[in-house]
Amino acid sequence: MPIILITGVSSGIGNALVRLVADKPGWTVIGTVRTVKPPTEYGLPDAAVLYAFEAGDPDAPAALAMKVLAEQGCPDVIVNNAGYVLYGPVEETPQARIRDLYQVNVFSPIALVQAFLPAMRERGSGVVANVTSLGGRLVFPFFSSYNSTKHAMEGYSEGLWHELKPFGIRVKAIEPGYVATPIYKAMDERAEPTGPYAPYVSAMNTFSDGVTKRSTPEQAAEETWRAISDTSDRLRYPIAAYARVLVRARKLVGDMAFMRFMHKQWIGK
Numbered sequence: 488m489p490i491i492l493i494t495g496v497s498s499g500i501g502n503a504l505v506r507l508v509a510d511k512p513g514w515t516v517i518g519t520v521r522t523v524k525p526p527t528e529y530g531l532p533d534a535a536v537l538y539a540f541e542a543g544d545p546d547a548p549a550a551l552a553m554k555v556l557a558e559q560g561c562p563d564v565i566v567n568n569a570g571y572v573l574y575g576p577v578e579e580t581p582q583a584r585i586r587d588l589y590q591v592n593v594f595s596p597i598a599l600v601q602a603f604l605p606a607m608r609e610r611g612s613g614v615v616a617n618v619t620s621l622g623g624r625l626v627f628p629f630f631s632s633y634n635s636t637k638h639a640m641e642g643y644s645e646g647l648w649h650e651l652k653p654f655g656i657r658v659k660a661i662e663p664g665y666v667a668t669p670i671y672k673a674m675d676e677r678a679e680p681t682g683p684y685a686p687y688v689s690a691m692n693t694f695s696d697g698v699t700k701r702s703t704p705e706q707a708a709e710e711t712w713r714a715i716s717d718t719s720d721r722l723r724y725p726i727a728a729y730a731r732v733l734v735r736a737r738k739l740v741g742d743m744a745f746m747r748f749m750h751k752q753w754i755g756k
């Protein structure tokens with residue numbers, strides 16, 4: 488029976504992906520949550536197998552892999568999905584918060600893949616899917632720290648693609664645009680901007696609030712599943728609202744023209 492392991496399934500894209508794959512005959516679906524409860528309490532089917540995982544803990548990936556390998560066997564598909572957003576001017580973001588963001592969004596998925604690789608490589612098949620972001624292909628102001636973690640995961644995924652290709656393991660970078668999930672609570676709960684960046688943060692807030700077209704987590708999960716199931720060696724999959732069009736536009740007009748145009752939309756000055 489094929490096994491898929493998805494991190495961060497309490498809500499959003501990961502949650503929808505568990506529900507989607509659990510409906511496919513023959514799949515064992517393993518999800519990670521910070522606190523293990525009966526799957527139904529997360530809106531998941533009883534068949535989903537949940538493991539505790541705190542991505543902010545550097546020892547957690549190896550411990551999780553050891554447990555999963557012993558109790559379930561080697562996953563055929565690993566989806567590094569857990570992650571969160573930091574929003575605000577770089578100058579005002581405490582170092583400790585950036586470090587935690589990198590731990591959760593970058594170091595944790597890298598360590599998880601490392602822990603499973605010996606078993607996957609020996610088997611000679613499998614998929615590593617990293618949920619990066621449209622923000623791994625371009626950068627939004629005041630998302631600099633978050634977007635830089637996603638750029639890191641893009642570069643890492645590309646390197647991994649080269650390294651694992653000879654062993655029959657496919658690497659996929661899933662790049663969602665806008666998906667309506669709780670990840671935006673960081674923005675919804677934002678305080679009124681103050682200080683020298685306030686006018687520009689306000690402008691960006693207004694721009695972001697005006698983005699009304701968002702894919703559902705179910706749509707994003709469907710596209711993610713299509714990417715995972717793609718047996719070609721394609722690496723990058725822009726998915727969900729705005730991703731394909733913005734990636735294409737940047738390619739078409741070039742980096743600087745794209746940045747200047749978007750800067751006007753986002754910040755004005």
Ligand SMILES: NC(=O)c1ccc[n+]([C@@H]2O[C@H](COP(=O)([O-])OP(=O)(O)OC[C@H]3O[C@@H](n4cnc5c(N)ncnc54)[C@H](OP(=O)(O)O)[C@@H]3O)[C@@H](O)[C@H]2O)c1
Nearest residue numbers: 495496497498499500541542543569570620665666668670
């Ligand atoms: N939504 C979008 O528009 C969008 C766009 C681009 C990329 N993405 C990426 O898509 C992925 C899924 O996000 P989502 O939109 O579905 O958001 P979400 O609903 O907030 O889901 C994020 C998941 O990650 C888990 N997580 C966060 N911090 C964690 C930690 N320290 N340890 C363990 N688990 C942790 C969350 O668990 P808790 O509930 O316990 O916090 C949750 O299960 C993320 O990597 C995100 O960066 C999303």
